[in-house]
Amino acid sequence: MAGNRSGDPAPRFAACTVVTRDRRAVADVLAESYRAHHPGHGFTVLVADDEAAPAELGLDPDEYHRLVTCHAGADLADVLRPLLVRRLLDRSDVVVLLDPDIEVHAPFEDVAALAAGHGLVVAAALLAPLPQDGLEPEHVPGVFDGFLAAGQDARPFLDHWADRARRRAPHRTGPTWRWPDLLAGVFDHLVVRDPGLAVGYWNLHERPATGLKFLAFRGYDPETPWLLTADCRQRPRVRLSAEPVLRELCERYGERIGTGASGDSPYATLPGGTPLTSVMRQLYHDAWSRAEHLRETPDPLGRVAEKLPPHPFGDDGGRAFRQWLTEPASPLDAATGLTRLAAAVWLARVDLQAVFPHPRGAHRAAFRQWCATHGVEEGLLPAWAVPAEPPPPVPPVDEFGVNVAGYLTAELGLGEMARVVQRAIAAAGVPMVSVVEEHSLSGSVRTGLAAPDDVGAPRFGVSLLTVNSDFTRLILDTHPDTGAGRYRIGLWAWELEDFPAAMHDGFALVDEIWTPSEFATRAIAAHSPVPVRTIPVPVPDPGEPVREPAPVTQFLFIFDFNSTGGRKNPWGVVEAFHRAFPGREDVHLVLKATNGHLNTPAVERLRRAIGGDPRIELLERYLTVAELGALYARTDAYVSLHRSEGFGLTVAEAMVRGIPVIATDYSGTTEFFGPDHGWPVPFTMTDVGPGWPPYQPEGRWADPDLDVAAAAMRAVAEDRAEARRRGQAAREHILRTRSTQAAAEWLRERLAEAHQTWLAGREPRPAPRHPLVAGARRALRPVRAAARRLGVTA
Structure with a gap:
């Protein structure tokens, strides 16, 4: 540690702040006022969204461009602040970090010098509890605020801060997280209670406007000079009309910073001019974090690390990033034409989820139309990211056979039951195509079993959906050719004596239901408008059992x-x-x-x-x-x-x-x-x-x-x-x-009947059903509609 013992040379000081281009004028006022009261000290203004920033920070350009893809404005400045302090400590004993909206009125080198011995020095935001008088602010923006002095012993804190700041999600409405949240109880630090330090709208009620060492003008706007801060508009505890000294300080500060912006960020838009929206930033951040997590943490399911997504500021003019945004994020999206960005916009908007609850299924055409009109007009996604028209369904062939769809490679009960039935279908000699669904379970269940040899696109007129009622819609949305123009059989299980209303929407998606037991059949058939049959589930013979004698x-x-x-x-x-x-x-x-x-x-x-x-x-x-x-x-x-x-x-x-x-x-x-x-x-x-x-x-x-x-x-x-x-x-x-033989015979017979029913359905329709049957179906419609309005869905 430098300068912490008697006789040691005076510590070398550096001071700094981080701003974005649009706030450069504010930082210039800070730098000038600091130097005026601290002759011989260097002062660094890092412009966070300037092309020179990565070199000043010693950052790899790709790492920097990933950061500016995720973060913007004050949020970006917060992410880069610990990197700048850490960089400056390489050539200084003490680094002072100040918020950019500060003006220095007196020296405070004596306080900053304490960091040489204590590692971190911070200033208390309040000297007494905030009054509970109904006035603003009602909460302090931070336990410590506006000022940090770091010595060489502060490096562990700076490393931790930098890592946390880089990984945190981008804020959509401005920063809500600040470095003081990391300090208390974790890192050694010294708190100074100097009434002239860290003065701002949150503590001016307890401190005189004279004798200040520095004053933070956070939220002050020269265009509304009658307000101390935009953060306290309705019931401010401190009013400029009652504080002439403070009013004069604010007006003089406003004249120095001016009212115009200092420049636009080159990272606010993609190359070509498309705005880099908050949804794009969040989407990129999530993908980057996910890829890094799988690189650093052993995955319990054995998943391999994802490839880092491309950022838009490379040598290709952003083409790879635009392509990434317009790609489907999953097989489900690929099957329905939904782009990665459109899916993220839908996830970010509760109103869209309410209006288009199934953007990949029943509502995909309507959601695509919204994207092409309102989505583009509102600037939520560019025209090139509008979902494409999904390809038309592939018609089935007339041949006898079955498409078996489900979690065929997943190590879970549904997957194993599906594989048992598949083996029996193969033993029955029925032609089969396997349709494997993995994406919807990849985050929760291991899907490492070998895929069947007959994996392919659905061909036949009969499809067996080996998932329960609540996942039937997902399978049909993910693999639309499995359901389009096909006779659909659901292989469902249920474990209680009553099949709940929340599962009933699945009835409309299938023509027939198979269950693995009479117990499940009774529960489901009591509510089902379609036939429910019990499949004689086979239990394959693994061979004569081998016993290992043991004393226990x-x-x-x-x-x-x-x-x-x-x-x-x-x-x-x-x-x-x-x-x-x-x-x-x-x-x-x-x-x-x-x-x-x-x-x-x-x-x-x-x-x-x-x-x-x-x-x-x-x-x-x-x-x-x-x-x-x-x-x-x-x-x-x-x-x-x-x-x-x-x-x-x-x-x-x-x-x-x-x-x-x-x-x-x-x-x-x-x-x-x-x-x-x-x-x-x-x-x-x-x-x-x-x-x-x-x-x-x-x-x-x-x-x-x-x-x-x-x-x-x-x-x-x-x-x-x-x-x-x-x-x-x-x-x-x-x-x-x-036995497998008994199951195979049952399956061959039942699938043949389903095939004949499907063939008959392709012929001209017979006369309408008996009026009593039709009337019963009509009577059920308002009941189902009411259930859907109440949110009772599969």
Whole structure:
């Protein structure tokens, strides 16, 4: 540290401020007044939006151009201030940073010199609490304001400030975040309570207008010289009419800075003159931040880093940036012609979201028309960024076959069910095209499985949409050829006895519904205007089970936190294990979970239930096929104390591997699991309660008897031979009742019927339906319209 001990040479000073071109005159007044009272001190005015700025800051030009793409005006100046102070510290012992709208009236070198020993020196914005008298300002703009002196020990603070400032989102209406927010309690600093420092409209009520060392004129406008600041227009605590000395200071300052702007920013427009709008800046900032985050942070889903988006101020005249703005941001946008910028404008405007709730689907033509007229007229997007007309739908061929659309590469229950059905369709010999949707789940679910060999554009007249009701519209919007002119079958599951009104809009999007269980069929069919059928879900045979003898009895439960911890009830499994084996060491429980990083409260609840028990292993990662097989091989019983299941695929997969099951005797699992295959657990019904969407709080599901479950777990540990016998019975039962052959025959027959129905629909329409049927449909229209007005949508 320089100058902090007796006999040390006097510290070398530098002072500075950062402005944009339009405020250069203000900074010149500051620089002149500072030098007048601090002879021998240097003063640097950094013009933030000047072409010379990157060289003055020692910044890579591309880094600087990314910053000026994101930030403008005072926001840009705030981002560059720590960079300038840090740069000046390379050749000075102390750097004084001042807000540009300051005029210096007396020297304060003695205060600034304290930074040589303390690292940071700041001035208190208030010397006493702000009066609560209903006058303005009602809040202080910062605990410390207008002045910062930094010594060499301030570098850690400056590094942190620079990093935070660079990463923060651009402000659309001016800066609301300032450097004092980073100081308190984190970095060492000295607060001086000098009444002559950091004086401005926020504290002039407690300080005399004479004897000032400097005065900040933030918000003062020479064109309205009767106001001290534009920030206090209605009920100002300090009025110039009552303060002649202050009024004279303001008028003289106004004469010095003048009223005209000092110049336009070269970064306010793109090359060619198109305004660089706040939406463009926010869009670019988000993409830049996302790319940097994936470069710096290991991604739990294994996603690779995105390419940095091009900025508009390179050698290509902004062509790459304009192309980036007009590209689709996702496969969904690509399918519907929506540009990246148009999608961002829609996201930034609540009124547009209300008028065009489906800009990629039902409202895309109307939204495109708005973009081409009002959007261009309002300057929200240039004509070259207006969404293009989407290509016309590709008509299906007359051949028999099926398009299977869904999350076919995703590691989640919906994806696995889709793959099970696909394998059965292939076994049935039905021609098939796979339509893979990944984008809408890429942020929450790993999509790393290999894509099917038959991926392609929808060809056939029948489409099987392997997503639930609430994602059906998204699939059809993302892949419009999947639905256009096709017979649509929805593969839906639901886990409660009542199918909620919020899901009913999906009925209008399909011609038929398949479910994986009679339980789900009953729930959906009670409300459905289209046929609902139960598919005999096959459970493929992985081969004769291999058991690894072990001295401990191992229990297993596999679940996805995205399917809601409340429904899967892993804490119930933990509690039953604790009740079954207090103090016993020859038992082990494995909880294999995914997507916990997206469901922190549920994960923390589970960890609290485990309580550090070394016998319980929480395995929070995706497993390879070999790893999963090895886990099953070590398992003596599978435990699923679920509250409800639409089917219960993991229970079925355990059974086909010869593993006995302990499971709640309720919902979809009861259709293939019973006492001969394990231990059904009785239950009582209970309310779902809040916090487990998409399940309605007033819904009902099962509350399994944990004492019975604990007794079943003890039975497995005490008689492993009987457990193996029930496991073998479970395997035989599943192979006999859930064969791929039976599913293939059902699928071939049902898809053939759907194909014939589709062909018949292409012929001239028959006579209208019976009047009673037509009248019933008409009667439903106002009910559905009212539901939509209330926001009840799929």
